[in-house]
Amino acid sequence: MLRRIASYLKGYEKYAAASPLLVILETGCELTIPLLMAQIINEGILKEDMAPIWRAGALMVLVAVVATFAGGLAAKCATSAAQGLGANLRRAEFEKISSFSFADIDRFSSSSLITRMTNDVTNIQNTAMICLRILIRAATMLIASVVLTLAISPRLALVVLVILPIMAAALLGLMKVCMPLFENMQKALDHLNETVQENLIAVRVVKSYVREDRERSKFMDANDGFTDAGLRAILRMVAMQPVMMICMAAATVLVLYFGGNMVLNLELDVGYLQTVLGYIMQILMSIMFVGMAILQYTRAQASIRRVFEVIDAQSAITDGGADRLPAPKGRVEFRDVSFRYQTEGAGEDVLKNISLDIKPGEFVAIVGGTGTGKSSLVNLIPRFYDVHRGRVLVDGLDVRDYPLDALRGRIGMVLQNNVLFSGTIRENLLWGSENASEEELVQAAKDAQAYDFIMSFPDGFDTSLDQGGVNVSGGQKQRLCIARAMVRKPAVLILDDSTSAVDSATEGKIRESFRENLKGTTVIIIAQRISSVQYADKIVVLDEGTVADVGSHEELMQTSEIYREIYDSQQEGGEGNG
């Protein structure tokens, strides 16, 4: 896993390599200071000689300056490396997510994807920083201090051997206790993020149902959960402090006791006693820091796993390999198609044995109750999902054999819950086709009955839309979405319940302009109102995922009970809006 993470340092390797070297230099400099101190005491103070004090003092200043520079540079390199690592990980995740099919996004959920791109990456970044600086520093300190203590007085080094196992045992115990606590903390954070994101995405719905109080208490629960989990983990860590303090104090007492005896027996210079004491403190501190770095790494492991889960996800839907594509005519065939969603628990077929043949230029309507699979059916055409059994063909070629952009380029799709993006109306329409001319934009806007209201805005096509298109009405938004799909001049135009918020008269005009201006285009529309579909060449009645009946309005009125039922219900109760 570490090697895998390291491969994402690409472009920042030199920082990642320089940082440990600089840390080692910094630490080395700091380690010589107690040695110089010993020289001042032994050669200078005890022998009452000023020269060694000057010499050692000057060296001390030099060493301190070098240490400061090395330290500063190390911090800079470690930061660059960690930030670079984060950027690379985010880029890899984003690229993968861009290739995700609808099914993949269903599987992860978009709020979890956001957490995985932000919080988890930050976690990894912080850990990289800690490993590059604190861990390297502590490890260098530890090794050098042990070596130096052994060199000065092997007997005093024995004290370390006594204290070390106690500290190591305490740290191991701490890690065992804290690991699951940190895991819980991360989960609680996930839950908190999920709550906030869901709430913000649906803020209008929350307000319209006056659910603020319920949502607030949901947030409070999640927030308290995170606080509790955090406190439990950190308090456990803090509880270890006294154990560490006792170890340090014990070590000091032992070193002073044995060392003092050695000085009295003239086995050790008093200056070195001071030095050894300094090194032994360094050893104990380093062990604590190593422990903390390991703890941080275990904490980050959950994040690393989550990030790689995204990067490694095999997108369910990838480009097909056909080398020759048929000319775009707009023919769509379903051959004995069955489909189910792969999400957990949903094992049932949503569509069962669907066979349909939609000819180029045909105007086809799909009707049926909610949840009968209308949206699922049309989502198979641009291959947002793959069929479970059977085949979907566009212009005679299986959709799975098309390169995705070639397939989707021939299809204009207005989704059931479509959105506009922040930017001007013109920019939004150009999503349909980047190279569309001004006349083409105007024509598409006119066909979608959007031209008049666009021109009624002071800035016309340059009117800014807020994210999601919140500053236009529902019906205007739907018409802009239709215009955007039409700019593409698709061979197949699919409207999934895209005129539900448009009044019947305007809808009638849109239908008329389709008839006149989209002669060669296959149009597939899903609609709730029979009045919107009765002029279609062919009406498909879906019922519980199967094709119940197919025919023209007149034919279906004769033969289809379901169709007649829908028709009658709309005659009595006015328009059945979905």
Ligand SMILES: Nc1ncnc2c1ncn2[C@@H]1O[C@H](COP(=O)(O)OP(=O)(O)O)[C@@H](O)[C@H]1O
């Ligand atoms: N992303 C999804 N994941 C799992 N099940 C889904 C998903 N989308 C729709 N469904 C289920 O598939 C069935 C058909 O839905 P849909 O095609 O949207 O119906 P319609 O458009 O006719 O209202 C419903 O039972 C719905 O619950």
Ligand SMILES: [Mg+2]
């Ligand atoms: Mg639907």
